[in-house]
Amino acid sequence: MPGLYRVGEGKLDLAEAVRAVAGPDRGAISTFLGMARDHHAGRRVIRLEYEAYRPMAEATLRTIGAEIEQRFGTPHIAILHRLGVVGIGEASVIIAVAAAHRREAIEGCRFAIERLKAIAPIWKKEHYEHGSIWIEGASPDPTAT
Amino acid sequence: MPGLYRVGEGKLDLAEAVRAVAGPDRGAISTFLGMARDHHAGRRVIRLEYEAYRPMAEATLRTIGAEIEQRFGTPHIAILHRLGVVGIGEASVIIAVAAAHRREAIEGCRFAIERLKAIAPIWKKEHYEHGSIWIEGASPDPTAT
């Protein structure tokens, strides 16, 4: 199965994700980058930190890839999530989806980030000048899909 | 006004587009790459070639940027379109939109490619092993918006 799925330390590389999905029979590539932002809910954020249940998170990314292939008909998918400290302005997640036509690429990419945020066992900690807090999503039931 | 709008020869660089829109207060970047595909309507394509009414095309890209800012609230937009010969697997158009939140970035980026295809005065010629043809869009009235 084509596709690149990874959860781990180290800076993310958009070019790597695009290379992993590109090919001569694909007319469209849609990408999404989640970036560490310097504020949240009115509070200044100085860095982010991510933790994952790594083997389950990687399995979840592969599951999301299989869902995209089934729904949008393309197997050309890259989903990379960074762990550990992520500096402001750096990418915490990069997704790329390529397809023959733009609709499948764009909707597949959007589906990927929405699903990742809903079900991937990954957690974000926001660090402020004084203190830090674990962010917790709203998802009451990731199994209800 | 921030933003990068260009219509011209030379390979497109996704990293340049992302750099042009990124910033510490933006948590999401959505990009779209239109790639020269090796087939169309069952026919093998060996290269593409683009022509533009260049000053109007650049003005049109800026207009699309202004529409995105008004609709989605972010001015962080890059729209680059290549002219001349584009080899199979190379990008003919690159769009990047950054915003505080993902909805605005994703929907702004999608709006940009749909609008570009509908109203930018740019034309694609497909070259086959024998012969070539100008592709012409369906848009009967680009002024009806």
Add this chain to the structure above:
Amino acid sequence: MTKCTVLLFARYAELAGAPSLEVEVPEGATLGDLWDRVRKMVPALRDETRPLLACDRAYARPDTAIPVGGGEIAAFPPVSGG
């Protein structure tokens, strides 16, 4: 009479064998009048009855009056960028 330059693109430029044409039209003529004149001048464009038209780099309808001095007029087939 007003002397206008009409820019042509893509298939229209190939049909005309030139990227632009010089056309004279009466004062008060519209873009549609101008295009009718072009179709008479260039037989290869005769069947192109519904071009996209632009005046001073903005889309314009056929009933738009040609600006005093001629402006920058363009005519072209449906676009296909992206």
Add this chain to the structure above:
Amino acid sequence: MTKCTVLLFARYAELAGAPSLEVEVPEGATLGDLWDRVRKMVPALRDETRPLLACDRAYARPDTAIPVGGGEIAAFPPVSGG
């Protein structure tokens, strides 16, 4: 009795002061039974009545039976990746 390892993540791991706990439960116990046991063992987790639960790296409901041999059980708060 079955001896289980429960993996904890993010805030739960911080509250417990450890990334995993060893817990013994009777044969036939469910994930929910196991979590009730954890909450009794670790006062800091007492108020966490609705964790997300996973068994062998897949989400599972509290009424899921613990696999023979214990399996790989995990409990964690709502996810926030991206």
